[in-house]
Amino acid sequence: MSCLGNIIWFIFGGFIGGLAWLAAGLLWCLTIIGIPIGLQCFKLASLSFWPFGKEVIDTGGGFNFIINIIWLIFSGLPIALGHLVSGLILMITIIGIPFAKQSFKLAGLALMPFGKQVVNKY
Secondary structure: OHHHHHHHHHHHHHHHHHHHHHHHHHHHHOOOOOHHHHHHHHHHHHHHHOOOOEEEEEOOOHHHHHHHHHHHHHHHHHHHHHHHHHHHHHOOOOOOHHHHHHHHHHHHHHHOOOOEEEEEOO
């Protein structure tokens, strides 16, 4: 079922959300200091393209808090708002509720993505 969910998700919002993460990652990678931030964006772009069957775990850390604040100011809010709007649109139908749930998960992740790791559920 996760394969079917990922295909439907990709068509109805995952592609655009993943492109937003890729664009943010490319912009951060333009500077040498931003490369670690860009690499995390690429990992989360993969999650945004195919979220079903994956889980996000918190790895914590004090340094991650500082990076999350910088991320939130420069890139986090637009991506989070995009996922939030996508989730609200997907909640219009009953069938869209699981997809909206994934979109809201990505919106929360867009606010504070550092100190998180994406792992497969199965």
